[in-house]
Amino acid sequence: MTDKTSDPAWPGGIGALTLFVEDLDTTKHFYREVFGLPVIFEDDNSAVFGFGDTLVNLLRTTEAHELIEPARVASPDAGSRFQLTLAVDDVDAMCEELTARGVTLLNGPMDRPWGIRTASFRDPGGHIWEIAK
Numbered sequence: 001m002t003d004k005t006s007d008p009a010w011p012g013g014i015g016a017l018t019l020f021v022e023d024l025d026t027t028k029h030f031y032r033e034v035f036g037l038p039v040i041f042e043d044d045n046s047a048v049f050g051f052g053d054t055l056v057n058l059l060r061t062t063e064a065h066e067l068i069e070p071a072r073v074a075s076p077d078a079g080s081r082f083q084l085t086l087a088v089d090d091v092d093a094m095c096e097e098l099t100a101r102g103v104t105l106l107n108g109p110m111d112r113p114w115g116i117r118t119a120s121f122r123d124p125g126g127h128i129w130e131i132a133k
Helices: 024-035 061-068 091-100
Strands: 014-021 039-042 046-051 054-060 082-087 105-111 117-122 128-132
Touching: 014 024, 014 061, 014 128, 024 039, 024 046, 024 054, 054 061, 061 082, 061 117, 061 128, 091 105, 091 117, 091 128
Parallel strands: 014 054, 082 128
Antiparallel strands: 014 082, 039 046, 046 054, 105 117, 117 128
16 A cells, blocks of 8 residues: 655645534633643634644534534534644645545535635544535
């Protein structure tokens, strides 16, 4: 099997994890207190923490549907509760590559209001992955 991490056309690491949460304030407090991390970005619907080179975005479940539709946001006791994000140089080119490899996109590529271009797909286990630039 070829090591894709040395291939410049393939993403090198996980850029961000988006965790869907019902109670943003309580969860944000937990991350600050338990992990001792400062919030590096926040708005009314999310709070972002840096874990080394990986961002962990806490997102209100009420806002999560837009990211993963047509997939369904699960309740805390069932289904998908997060989205894994890979940073890529060219979302459109990666979408073409993923499609060529038999991946069905859930959405995208599209420009998001917060300034990034994204597309999402689901792995066989039902986990949602996003590519973003």
